[in-house]
Amino acid sequence: MREYLLVLLVAAVITYAATPLLRAVAVRTRAFTPVRDRDVHSVPIPRLGGVAIFLGFAASMLVASQLPRLGQVFQLGPELQGILWGAAIVCLLGAIDDIRELDWLTKMGGQMIAAGIMAFSGVQLLQLPIGGGVTVLPTPIIVALTVFAVVLCTNAVNFIDGLDGLAAGVVAIAALSFFVYSYFISRTFDPPNVFSSATFISAALIGCCLGFLPHNFYPARLFMGDSGALLLGLLLAAAIISTTGNVTPTQVSANPLAATLLPLVIPAAIILLPLVDILLAVVRRTRRGERPWQPDKQHLHHRMLQIGHGHRRAVLLLWLWAAVASLGSVSFIFVGDPRLAVGGVVLAIAVVWVLTLWLPRFSAPGHRPRKVR
Numbered sequence: 001m002r003e004y005l006l007v008l009l010v011a012a013v014i015t016y017a018a019t020p021l022l023r024a025v026a027v028r029t030r031a032f033t034p035v036r037d038r039d040v041h042s043v044p045i046p047r048l049g050g051v052a053i054f055l056g057f058a059a060s061m062l063v064a065s066q067l068p069r070l071g072q073v074f075q076l077g078p079e080l081q082g083i084l085w086g087a088a089i090v091c092l093l094g095a096i097d098d099i100r101e102l103d104w105l106t107k108m109g110g111q112m113i114a115a116g117i118m119a120f121s122g123v124q125l126l127q128l129p130i131g132g133g134v135t136v137l138p139t140p141i142i143v144a145l146t147v148f149a150v151v152l153c154t155n156a157v158n159f160i161d162g163l164d165g166l167a168a169g170v171v172a173i174a175a176l177s178f179f180v181y182s183y184f185i186s187r188t189f190d191p192p193n194v195f196s197s198a199t200f201i202s203a204a205l206i207g208c209c210l211g212f213l214p215h216n217f218y219p220a221r222l223f224m225g226d227s228g229a230l231l232l233g234l235l236l237a238a239a240i241i242s243t244t245g246n247v248t249p250t251q252v253s254a255n256p257l258a259a260t261l262l263p264l265v266i267p268a269a270i271i272l273l274p275l276v277d278i279l280l281a282v283v284r285r286t287r288r289g290e291r292p293w294q295p296d297k298q299h300l301h302h303r304m305l306q307i308g309h310g311h312r313r314a315v316l317l318l319w320l321w322a323a324v325a326s327l328g329s330v331s332f333i334f335v336g337d338p339r340l341a342v343g344g345v346v347l348a349i350a351v352v353w354v355l356t357l358w359l360p361r362f363s364a365p366g367h368r369p370r371k372v373r
Contacts (some may be wrong), residue, residue: 008206008210011203011205012211016212019049019212022049031048047224049223050228051228053224073195073197080200083123086115090114090154093227093230094225098225098227114234115150125149125241125244150238154230168213170322172209177270180327197238262333271326272326308359331344
C-alpha cells in the first residue's frame with residue numbers, strides 16, 4: 001500500500017505543479033475555450049490542463065517502475081508501455097484540438113489508433129466473466145471489444161466535462177472505486193499479489209485528478225480541455241479492461257448469483273454517470289435527426305443548472321451520484337449480506353435524490369459568473 005500511496009502523491013504533486021505552467025502556455029498560444037451557447041462560463045478560459053495531467057501520470061509511471069514491488073509489474077510485458085503511448089497520443093491529439101479545433105473524424109481516428117496500440121500491447125478483454133464462468137474470446141473480437149471500450153469510455157468522460165471540476169471529480173471517484181475493487185481482487189490470486197497494472201493505473205489516476213482539481217474547481221483558472229478529458233477517459237478504460245478482462249467470477253464473490261452478476265455490473269456501475277450521459281445524448285440527438293456528436297444543452301450538468309442548482313452545488317451533487325453508483329456497487333463484495341448492501345445503496349440514492357430535487361426550493365443557488373484573471 002505504501003508504494004501505491006507514493007505513486008498517488010507523485011502524480012498529484014507533479015500535476016499540481018505543472019498546471020500553472022500549462023496555463024501560461026495556454027495563454028501564450030491562445031488556447032482558450034470560447035464562450036459558446038452551450039457553455040456555462042461567461043468569459044474565455046484557457047485550457048490545455050490535460051498536458052499537466054499527462055506529466056503527472058508519466059512521472060508516477062517512472063517512479064513506479066523503480067519501486068521494488070510495483071516495478072515487477074513493468075517486467076511482465078509491454079502493457080503499461082502501451083498505455084503510456086496511448087495516453088501520449090490522445091493527449092497530443094487533444095492538445096492540438098485545444099489550440100486548433102479538429103474535426104470529429106480526426107479525433108475519432110486518433111482515439112482508435114491509441115486504443116489499437118493498447119490492445120496489441122496486451123491491454124485486452126482476454127475473457128468475459130459471463131454466467132458465473134469465463135468466456136474466452138477469439139482474437140479479432142478481443143481487439144474489437146477493447147477498441148470499442150476505450151473509445152466509449154474516452155468520449156463518455158469528454159461528454160461530462162461541462163462544469164468546473166466535474167470530470168476530474170467523477171474520474172477520481174471512479175478511479176478510487178476501481179482501486180478498491182482491483183486491490184481486493186488481487187488479494188485472491190494464488191499466490192496473493194496486490195500489485196497489478198489496473199491498481200497502479202487507478203492510484204495514479206486518483207493522484208492526477210486530485211492534483212488538478214485545486215486549479216479546476218469553480219471558478220476554474222484552467223480547463224483540462226480535450227487533452228485532459230480524452231486522457232482521463234483512456235486511462236479509466238485501461239483500468240476497467242485490465243481488471244474485467246482478467247477476473248474470474250469466483251474471485252469476486254463466493255455467492256453464485258453475485259458471482260454471475262457482479263463482475264460485469266461493478267465496472268459498468270463505476271462509470272455509470274458518464275455512460276448514462278453519453279447514451280442519453282446519442283439517443284436524444286438521433287431521435288431529433290441530428291448527428292450523435294452534435295453538441296446541445298441537455299447534458300446531465302445542464303439539467304442540474306436548469307432545475308435551480310448553482311455551479312458548485314451541481315458539481316457536488318453529481319459527484320455524490322457518481323459515488324453512490326461506484327462505491328455502492330463495490331460495497332457488494334465487502335458486505336456479507338447482499339440485502340444489507342442493497343439497503344445501503346437504496347438509502348443513499350434516496351438521500352441524493354431528495355437533495356437534488358428539494359435543495360433548489362429551500363436555498364438560492366448562489367451562482368454568479370466570476371471573471372478569472
